[in-house]
Amino acid sequence: DAGVIQSPRHEVTEMGQEVTLRCKPISGHDYLFWYRQTMMRGLELLIYFNNNVPIDDSGMPEDRFSAKMPNASFSTLKIQPSEPRDSAVYFCASSDRGIDEKLFFGSGTQLSVL
Amino acid sequence: EDQVTQSPEALRLQEGESSSLNCSYTVSGLRGLFWYRQDPGKGPEFLFTLYSAGEEKEKERLKATLTKKESFLHITAPKPEDSATYLCAVRSNTGGFKTIFGAGTRLFVKA
Numbered sequence: 001d002a003g004v005i006q007s008p009r010h011e012v013t014e015m016g017q018e019v020t021l022r023c024k025p026i027s028g029h030d031y032l033f034w035y036r037q038t039m040m041r042g043l044e045l046l047i048y049f050n051n052n053v054p055i056d057d058s059g060m061p062e063d064r065f066s067a068k069m070p071n072a073s074f075s076t077l078k079i080q081p082s083e084p085r086d087s088a089v090y091f092c093a094s095s096d097r098g099i100d101e102k103l104f105f106g107s108g109t110q111l112s113v114l
Numbered sequence: 115e116d117q118v119t120q121s122p123e124a125l126r127l128q129e130g131e132s133s134s135l136n137c138s139y140t141v142s143g144l145r146g147l148f149w150y151r152q153d154p155g156k157g158p159e160f161l162f163t164l165y166s167a168g169e170e171k172e173k174e175r176l177k178a179t180l181t182k183k184e185s186f187l188h189i190t191a192p193k194p195e196d197s198a199t200y201l202c203a204v205r206s207n208t209g210g211f212k213t214i215f216g217a218g219t220r221l222f223v224k225a
Binding site for chain 1: 145146148155156157158159160162163201205209210211212213214215216217218
């Protein structure tokens with residue numbers, strides 16, 4: 001398996017623009033997570049899905065952020081409008097609650113909002 | 115609220131100099147404590163899951179241990195390739211599959 005696939009790898013945009021980050025989880029995994037990582041705040045959980053249904057979105061910063069999972073093989077995280085403070089690395093992870101209940105992370109999207 | 119605190123923030127070791135990383139946690143009923151390794155520019159990579167106090171797991175030069183309030187990641191005779199950020203995470207038995215991460219310990223091993 002190719003692992004969790006995220007795109008784009010890097011995104012540079014201007015304040016006020018819409019940003020869409022994409023994730024393809026590992027096939028067969030029924031949990032999908034979106035995390036944000038910054039030096040100041042570390043790795044923060046934004047939202048997670050189980051069987052395509054959002055379970056906990058308490059980490060979503062504000063209404064500018066939205067996440068969807070239209071099917072088992074695709075999820076998006078959208079920021080509209082983007083702000084400089086949204087600059088961070090955004091990670092997607094998936095899991096099948098296997099023996100170690102571990103998360104498999106993608107390589108992340110480095111977002112820079114100018 | 116579930117919380118994870120890791121110390122030290124950064125650790126510099128000479129090759130072969132053993133040491134330990136600490137992870138203190140507060141959780142309303144522990145379902146699992148996790149250790150991950152993160153290399154620059156990459157996503158975290160799973161190392162261990164510990165479920166109950168007294169449990170230990172080993173992998174090459176790494177050994178993870180768990181008590182009711184903290185976990186330690188012991189690194190024996192480290193090599194430069196062990197240089198990375200080590201992240202601790204917890205999952206409570208009342209929070210579903212929600213996984214909360216600590217800020218990490220950046221480990222530098224010099225040859």
